[in-house]
Amino acid sequence: MYEERPSRLTGAVVWRRTPEDPAARPVLPDGCMDLLFSEGRLLVAGPDTRAHVPEGPPRAWAGLRFFPGTAPALLGVPAGELRDARVELTDLWPAARARRLRDRVAAAPEPATALEEAALHLAAGSGDPDPLLRRLVRCLDAGHPVAATAAGLGLGExxxxxxxxxxxxxxxxTLARILRLQRALALARSGVPYAETAARTGYADQPHLARDVRQLAGRTLGELLGGQGPSGDGPPLGQRT
Incomplete structure (x- = not known):
């Protein structure tokens, strides 16, 4: 079973997963990064460019999913160094600091809430998030072209x-493509026909949508929507925003 709620950290989501579902579900690209805890391990899930299928038997997870673009400033690691990776926090932070946080989370009655508290503490010490990044995500998620978005933000490409x-x-x-995929999944899941989903989310046609889903998710749209459910270390398909 998968559950989530909005975090007190702006734009973030607190989530947890229990291992009742034996099937490993793919975690799809969504522009986000997560701070994860499971079985005494504290990890960072970097930004995905392809579907991630968890390995090993089902287990309980707790996590904090950061709004796209916000995790690197809080964790002190450029996102590009973590692309398509799940990395132990001890590999990113001084070992003693990472162990202290891991021990606090492990001892907490609700590990997901402890992760949220840790992120709030990090945010309090790092200053205000870069407003340009949030504007960028919103522009691209609205389907604006990259060149027009750059111009609107006062930046060269x-x-x-x-x-x-x-x-x-x-x-x-790539970010625009991933955000478009998530919009398409949300529409198709709500019952919008595939051809209309493609048109409303900026694809040239339904085959274009089908190719993009296959390339980013490794499955067809029908396979994804026919197998909705919680993923191995994150939320149901397409629910990572």
């Missing part, structure tokens, strides 16, 4: 690309 690599782990075109 190269400068925008550099900012995106640090904050998201990939360039703005």
């Amino acid at each position: 190269r400068a925008l690309h550099r900012r995106c690599l640090t904050a998201f782990g990939y360039g703005p075109k």
